[in-house]
Amino acid sequence: MxxxxxxxxxxxxxxxxxxxxxxxxxxxxxxxxxxxxxxxxxxxxxxxxxxxxxxxxxxxxxxxxxxxxxxxxxxxxxxxxxxxxxxxxxxxxxxxxxxxxxxxxxxxxxxxxxxxxxxxxxxxxxxxxxxxxxxxxxxxxxxxxxxxxxxxxxxxxxxxxxxxxxxxxxxxxxxxxxxxxxxxxxxxxxxxxxxxxxxxxxxxxxCLLTDPAFSKRVRESFEWGEDTPRHFKLLRLGRHFRLPGGAKVVVGRNQGENERISELAQVGDMLLDPVGVMGPTVLLGKEGGISENVETAASLCARYSDGSVDIDVQVRRKGEEGVEVVVGRQLESDVIENLRI
Ligand code: SF4
Missing domain, CATH: 3.40.50.620 (HUPs)
Known part of the structure; x- marks a missing residue:
């Protein structure tokens, strides 16, 4: 001492x-x-x-x-x-x-x-x-x-x-x-x-782990092997959907979430945004980027946008040039609920 x-x-x-x-x-x-x-x-x-x-x-x-x-x-x-x-x-x-x-x-x-x-x-x-x-x-x-x-x-x-x-x-x-x-x-x-x-x-x-809704997302995420800190950061944001075949879609609920979802997307992930109306940024993981999934993700984008009818949705891959525009069709509520996590 x-x-x-x-x-x-x-x-x-x-x-x-x-x-x-x-x-x-x-x-x-x-x-x-x-x-x-x-x-x-x-x-x-x-x-x-x-x-x-x-x-x-x-x-x-x-x-x-x-x-x-x-x-x-x-x-x-x-x-x-x-x-x-x-x-x-x-x-x-x-x-x-x-x-x-x-x-x-x-x-x-x-x-x-x-x-x-x-x-x-x-x-x-x-x-x-x-x-x-x-x-x-x-x-x-x-x-x-x-x-x-x-x-x-x-x-x-x-x-x-x-x-x-x-x-x-x-x-x-x-x-x-x-x-x-x-x-x-x-x-x-x-x-x-x-x-x-x-x-x-x-x-x-x-502590979000004491929250039933967040816990449900965590459990579901583990079932699909999605277990990195990045996955966890996404779990606290937006609305989550699992498409047939396993692709995950995350839909932002406000401007802050839209920005954060874009930041957390990885190179190759698909990001969708409504054209001409206010609405969410939607993330579709790169592994799920087949056209059928893109259509559904665009429909989810339309559903949570200010548009009441089908809308145009711009689709880009993070880290790549070029944008595609697809139609986001309004889906029935029960179809959406079946996909919701
Ligand atoms: S898991 Fe339990 S101990 Fe850990 S931070 Fe959450 S409430 Fe606290």
Missing amino acids: SEEEKIPGGAKRRAKVVGLFSGGLDSLLSAHLMMDQGAEILLLHFLMPWQTVEEDGRDVTKRAEELGLPLEFIHLDRDYIAMLKDPPHGYGKNMNPCIDCHIFMFRRAGERMEEMGWDLVFTGEVVGERPMSQRKPILNLIEREAGLVGRLLRSLSAKLLTETVAEKEGLIERDKLLAIEGRSRKPQMELAEEYGISEYSSPAGG
Whole structure:
């Protein structure tokens, strides 16, 4: 331990801690508790395979800036998707593999901690707050399977849990940690008032894997072997259809989605746009580019355009010159519903 590492007036060095940070109230409070310990802190925010820093990172960045703490983003990608296909501890109500998701993220956070030679990982989890993943035996299982025994501090509930190594070594004062338990948010609200926290994100409702409609899309996508981060980015956009033969069609719902769908299209994919009327950009994967599919994709474009009769639809292949115009015929609603995912 070097002299510089000592806290002024104290006998110990500062604890160096890595925190999982969603920007939600619990994570903000846990960061405050670590600041009260005089710890050196790095916040980590995990981005799901369908998320980007530009689209999803603004709020959490603001929260970290307000705390004056450094923040790193970690993208969950192919490895996470592989876990999502077959989570060892199963799914929740929808496609949310909460136990394995926690293990996955905590393991990653632990790797970051090891890389830097730091002391522990902290989180804002509260014992008993959520029915499944925050029961005490499950918290212990997650700690074990993430390889963080003795190195994972749930600061809001720490006094209800086994002491960590950093507490035993005196780097973290156990007395300053809390013993919050259960689903009532009252203690957290009171604490928020003490710390002067008035704004925080609401990440609990933000996980798309807990959404039935998104989960249905994920399941269907896996059945067709569509399992890259790009596929996942498309899953959160537009209306989705599966054509006979397996081609996938994605139809934008607004200007922002139309632009994003065009960006996410790969070279060779077909992009369709209505001519002369307002309407959606439609993506038809290159593997599905036979004329019958193009006709159906053009009809879907017509269906969601402002045109009430058949319309012209322009078709281009991404990355290639040249545009073809085909007729987008209005389809019966039941035909469309049969194709909808
Ligand atoms: S709600 Fe979503 S992000 Fe949270 S643990 Fe479950 S799967 Fe992971």
